[in-house]
Amino acid sequence: MPLYNRLKEFRARLGVNQQEMGTLVGTSRQTISQIERGDYSPSVSLALKIAKVCEARVEDIFEYEEES
Amino acid sequence: MxxxxxxxxxxxxxxxxxxxxxxxxxxxxxxxxxxxxxxxxxxxxxxxxxGNAEVVWAILEQVLAYAVPILFVTMNLVAMVVGGCICHSARKKAAKWDGEDEEWIDKIEKQLNYPILIVNGLQVLNSFMFALNFYLWKIIEEPEWQRDVIALGGLAAYMAGLIGGIILQKKVVTLEKELNPEKRGNVLDTKFQEVWLESCDEAQKEIIYKAAYKAFKATNVACMVMWIVSFISMLTFDCGMMPVICVIILWMVLNMTYSISCHKLETGNSKN
Known part of the structure; x- marks a missing residue:
């Protein structure tokens, strides 16, 4: 999957665990865990919610890399 | 350029x-x-x-008459013990969870998939064993005690498997709900799957949809293979048209449900 993210880093800055992060963005702990592991690419709306909670831009947290 | x-x-x-x-x-x-x-x-x-087929069948039936009731009960017992142990171990691990260690909780979640796998597999196997049990009950004429053992043993094992499966599933769902408070649903509810899906978010729904598509593809291949087997059986074992009809009904339901659902989703006419 060519989508990389720095969610774990931003979450650490906020000082919240996955469960609390999930509650803040209106999703489950499992989804936060899957995003951090790179197993799941979030929808646009979830990515925007995460960016808003982290007070950052979407592209600061999520990075798209072309597959070679 | x-x-x-x-x-x-x-x-x-x-x-x-x-x-x-x-x-x-x-x-x-x-x-x-x-x-x-x-x-x-x-x-x-x-x-x-x-003319060897009849001899082979007769020997096989006798062997099965003794083996099936024992296998039926043992299979359910083993499945329940293994599933119960996994569930118990997951609960113990969950009790030790500090609420922070993410790898620990991910391990518990993965572990909880196994009892569900056991319950789902057992449900299908039990249905097969139940039918096989009563097939033997029907064809074996004597001794009478063997027929009683087959009938009562089969019924008891089937019921035990059914109840055990529900208990195991309930244990897993309860623990899953404790770990993920947003999850909803009661396994005894007839609309459990709908309620559970409703409480899942986008990542979990994607997992369910991907798994369902894989199941669809696997079932399609299985239907094709079973059609060939039932067709050959009809010609060589005089099984009649019934197996072919059963496979065709399943295949038709599978493909029609898929095609109609796709069409509805593409045209925006589906509620789901």
């Missing part, structure tokens, strides 16, 4: 190569299926002509 054109040509060539590979693979599968079908048909016909 020239580089862009070259890339386009390369992409087209790769696509053609890919198509050619798929076509070759398809032809090989078709030829192998044909050879396999002819071979199976010839072998079964030979057994039938020589």
């Amino acid at each position: 020239e580089q862009h054109t070259n890339e386009k040509i390369d992409a087209e060539a790769m696509e053609k190569k890919k198509d050619a590979k798929i076509t070759v693979k398809f032809v090989i599968i078709m030829v192998l299926t044909l050879i396999g079908g002819v071979f199976l048909g010839a072998v079964t016909n030979l057994i039938k002509e020589q």
